[in-house]
Amino acid sequence: MKSPSNDKYYSLFNQIADPIFIFDTENCRILDCNQAVTRIYGYKRDEICRMTFFDLHPASEQTRVKKAIKIVNKDIPFTFTHYKKSGVKLIVEILSNRIEYEGKQATVSIVRDVSDRVKIEKELERRATQFSLLYQIGQKVSSELDLGNLLQTIVVNIRDTFDYYGVMLLSLDSEKQTLSLQSIAGAYARIFPVNLTIKVGEGMIGQAALTQQTQLCYDTTLNPNYVKKAGEITRSELSVPIMKGEVVIGVLDFQSDLVNAFDESDVTAAETLSSQIAGAILNARLYEQAQKEIEERLKAEAELIKSRNSLRAAKRRTDNILENVAEGFFLLDNKFRISLEHSAALRDILEIKEPAQQHLPAVLQSMSADESTENIVDFLELMFKPTIEEETLTELNPLTEINVKIRKENELITKDKVLSFKFQRIFNDNEIIGLIATVVDISEKVRLARKLVESEEQAKLQMEWFMGILHVEPPLLKEFIDSANYELDQIETTFRTDRQELDLTEVLDSIYRSVHMIKGNASLLDLKFFANRAHAFEEKIEEVKKRETTSAKDFIPLVMQLNEMRKNIGEITKMIERISRIHTHFRPKRIYENQLLLNSLKNLIKSLSQDLNKQVTFEHQDFDPDQLPYEYRLLVKDLMVQMVRNSMSHGIESMAERKKRKKPVVGRIEIKNFSENGYFCFTYKDDGRGLHLKKLRETAENSGKWDKHEIAGWTDQQLAELIYQSGFSTFQKADLTAGRGVGMDIIKKKISSHQGQLMMNFDEGKFLEFTVKLPVNEN
């Protein structure tokens, strides 16, 4: 090529390392090029100069090239593809500018072969992608802590990320020197058995494990180590040992159906993956281990919490109990100190704000307990000696009833209390580790016990009186009481009289006389208590008498003496009343039964009155059921019931009839009792029609039992006694209403069987009266 301007420029043009094309802007015919073009493209210069710029590009770029030529891009290169003469593809960056070349509009294009750079860039990009993917896998892998899941995650992720044909992960059993399939992804997942094992040293995988080196096979057909498995179409393979420190734990294996599928970058990626996997497996194992540990720990913690809870619950319960029991409840250690654990009541009983940690004997000493500290300490010391029987010691507990004086803060007055402590040993492995102590405030109990003793003494005193009274004849006793009351009244009157009007000496003398009278009478009857009481009264009077001057004040003790005596007389009167009550109460059954007699008669009359439309009053004021001998209570009841029935049914007329006969409309039944020569007697009387003698006579005549003449000779009394005849009233039913025979035969028999008597008195139309006499058995 001739240089139109100068050689200097041309030589420069040729020395430039990048190819430079000058072509006709209009038709793209290459006009000139430098030497770099011929060197890189492989074309000779004249060859190039017969070509168009388009010829360098693939057909697919034609449109883009045309566009590019129209614009000038002298700063920013366009990237295109150029082909060498050999057909090798070049990645080129083209900068263009307009020039005038031999009078023509030409374009100068400087081409830079960037093929290597692009290749490197692509590789870098691939690596970057790989690493980013590796990182991603690593992330996934390290977050997957279950070992089984982890291995599957690894292979699936590797396969998806790198688009390998197949990925396998095998673990090494160092004892058996075999590798067993752990996880698999890709085309072989369905071909290889899940229990696939490979011996160490066998094939690519076995070699990787044996040599601890990555095995790369570009073409399986050329590698002697390659062992083909059934169904395999692997053309290239990469096996990377998974190392844990210096030890192989497994193999990561990649297969491809293409020759030369793996290069150095794959090896790097695979090795990186392998180390990550090793870490992940380690993590997972650690995790598994940790998981187990955590589980155990959780279990243990749960147990602990549980036991802690139950302990807490127990403590709560204990606290609750300790808060609520009325007893002071505490533990005592071997230094005799009160424990922290004690019932709330303890504070109230001991009246100490904080009893915990206090020395019990000292506490008691501070309360002036009426038991020596020495004894208390002796006792507590012995309680801690296991050789001494607890039961024996319980007997010797000096604190079962201890009097203390409690002085509250800022108070001078002390409060007396009686406390009762009980102790019980707490053993731990035959050693006494403490005492359970309870304390109760027994002040009230003791007070009551004392009161009881007092009242017992009082009762004893009363018993003495009682015994004294018993031996006195009742009339004499009554006389004594009456006279004592009289004398006491006299004294009282004297006291009440205006003393101005009386000589005090005279007053005292008069009182003295009265008291002396009582004393004399009491002595006579051997009523010692009263005699002593009166004697004491006398002495008081003597005292007052001895005084030179007397004032009203001096009478006070005398008034008190008077009141005391009054009280005693009152008490003795009450006691006599009580004795008489006892007397009646000793026959409670009789009274009850006898009251029952009157009540049942009342009820019977009431109910029969209603039934028969009659009005009847029952008069029993003169009947004292208490005098009814016990043995006759049933008999008398039976008799009276029968009599009442007869009166109500037959004796007492209807109200209308009574009116007609000018009798009181209200009928009357009256009972009375009296005693007579060893007989208990009672009368029963109703104001009814009495006995109908004419009817009785007729009945007797009609009975055919007696001769008519005989009957004619009978007195009224004899006629009347017919009602006692057995069957008399029953065989003449028609006459029953007129006769009075119902059950009278039975009544008569019953009375006779008790050697009693039954008498009858009547006035026809006016009344009928029975008198019953029953002998009283003196025994």
Added chain:
Amino acid sequence: MKEKIKLMIVDDSVIIRQAIHKHLKEFNIEVVGNAEDGKVALEVFKKTRPDVVTLDITMPELDGLTVLEEMLKIDESVKVMVVTALSDKSTGLKAIKLGAKSFLPKPFTPEKLRSSFERLID
């Protein structure tokens, strides 16, 4: 049959001594000695060497606690049941401290005596 338990009864009241003897008869005992005062008690003790002693504390001549101490000096294995008034816990405690094995408060019931004795010889 086991050897009889040699018992010595020390009490100034003959009634109490007889009562103790009577109520403990059901046990396998042999009363080897009786004493009504402390001095005699020690002499009898030296001679008879009982296994068990019931000892009244309040006695003429030599007081019970001294007797107890002397007895234990002679034979530290002797089991002494101290019999004293319930109100006198202080003496009871002293006796236990000195080495008495049991304490029986007076007045006692036969049951109480027997149960205390049973525990003592157990």
